Amino acid sequence: MRSGTQALVAAAALSAALAAISIDAAAQTALAGKVTSAEEGAMEGVLVSAKKAGSTVTITVVSDRDGRYSFASGKLEPGRYAIRIRAVGYDLEGPGAAEVAAGKAAALDLKLKKTTDLAAQLSNGEWMASVPGTDQQKGLLLNCVGCHSLERVMRSQHDADAFTKTVLPRMQGYVNQSIPQHPQLRRAERLMEERGDQRVQVYRSTAEYLATINRGPAQKWSYELKTHPRPSGRATRVVYTEYDLPRETISPHDVISTKRASPGIRASASRTSAGSIRRRAR
Numbered sequence: 234m235r236s237g238t239q240a241l242v243a244a245a246a247l248s249a250a251l252a253a254i255s256i257d258a259a260a261q262t263a264l265a266g267k268v269t270s271a272e273e274g275a276m277e278g279v280l281v282s283a284k285k286a287g288s289t290v291t292i293t294v295v296s297d298r299d300g301r302y303s304f305a306s307g308k309l310e311p312g313r314y315a316i317r318i319r320a321v322g323y324d325l326e327g328p329g330a331a332e333v334a335a336g337k338a339a340a341l342d343l344k345l346k347k348t349t350d351l352a353a354q355l356s357n358g359e360w361m362a363s364v365p366g367t368d369q370q371k372g373l374l375l376n377c378v379g380c381h382s383l384e385r386v387m388r389s390q391h392d393a394d395a396f397t398k399t400v401l402p403r404m405q406g407y408v409n410q411s412i413p414q415h416p417q418l419r420r421a422e423r424l425m426e427e428r429g430d431q432r433v434q435v436y437r438s439t440a441e442y443l444a445t446i447n448r449g450p451a452q453k454w455s456y457e458l459k460t461h462p463r464p465s466g467r468a469t470r471v472v473y474t475e476y477d478l479p480r481e482t483i484s485p486h487d488v489i490s491t492k493r494a495s496p497g498i499r500a501s502a503s504r505t506s507a508g509s510i511r512r513r514a515r
């Protein structure tokens with residue numbers, strides 16, 4: 234009898250503990266769902282970002298093998314969120330919005346559809362993997378990524394002459410990291426550089442290569458656009474926190490962090506991004 238009561242008490246305590254755990258688990262998740270597409274079914278490695286209306290902070294998580302993503306409640310306070318995704322080759326179907334309430338997990342499944350503009354989603358690395366050319370030729374493109382992405386170069390229609398005579402000399406005239414949102418002209422010549430005819434030679438060989446890989450007058454690329462695989466396994470277990478910069482044209486090193494508000498800028502943050510620490514300049 235006695236042991237029976239004990240067992241009952243133990244069982245009651247256990248079920249109370251389990252209930253507490255499940256309430257706790259629900260309370261710990263602010264927003265969760267599954268990412269799918271007609272092409273792939275459940276999709277792993279999709280970056281899902283949430284930004285509260287009026288906030289300057291964006292939180293990003295990554296979907297797991299079953300396509301599931303979830304934001305812990307510690308990361309999203311109650312409110313209305315804009316949701317966006319990043320999965321090269323795909324766009325989010327629908328408006329991408331979620332309402333997060335206190336103490337309860339909101340559910341939002343995300344459907345992705347094939348993008349109609351793959352070029353707009355390519356990283357510089359993917360452009361370099363896609364374009365034809367020797368390593369030495371592709372290496373020339375590293376001179377272009379300090380101020381804007383390669384998409385700008387690849388979408389252009391210039392021929393070799395236009396690159397040689399106008400575009401490359403203009404690029405040369407900008408100070409380092411002069412982004413298109415805020416071009417700044419160089420006040421003096423660089424000293425450690427080719428001059429005169431020698432410089433024209435450098436422009437010419439770069440220009441000839443560029444004219445074979447940009448869209449050109451034909452308005453189309455002569456090669457297939459290649460994409461890198463999405464993150465998988467352990468690489469999906471990550472949370473990114475992104476902070477908008479106060480103005481679009483300032484650089485991360487212009488941001489001052491205080492004890493109360495640390496922007497948490499990562500060492501790898503790109504200096505060329507405008508407007509937010511992770512966003513690429515196009």
Ligand code: HEC
Nearest residue numbers: 376377379380385386389404407408409410411412413416
């Ligand atoms: C020092 C900064 C800087 C570097 C380095 C740079 N650019 Fe630019 N680029 C700019 C700026 C600023 C703009 C926007 C203003 C403009 O068009 O001049 C731009 C715009 C462009 C455009 C679009 C405008 C047009 O005329 O078609 C192309 C194409 C371009 N760059 C090509 C290149 C190539 C190719 C390289 C590498 C060889 C390069 N850029 C390197 C700063 C740079």
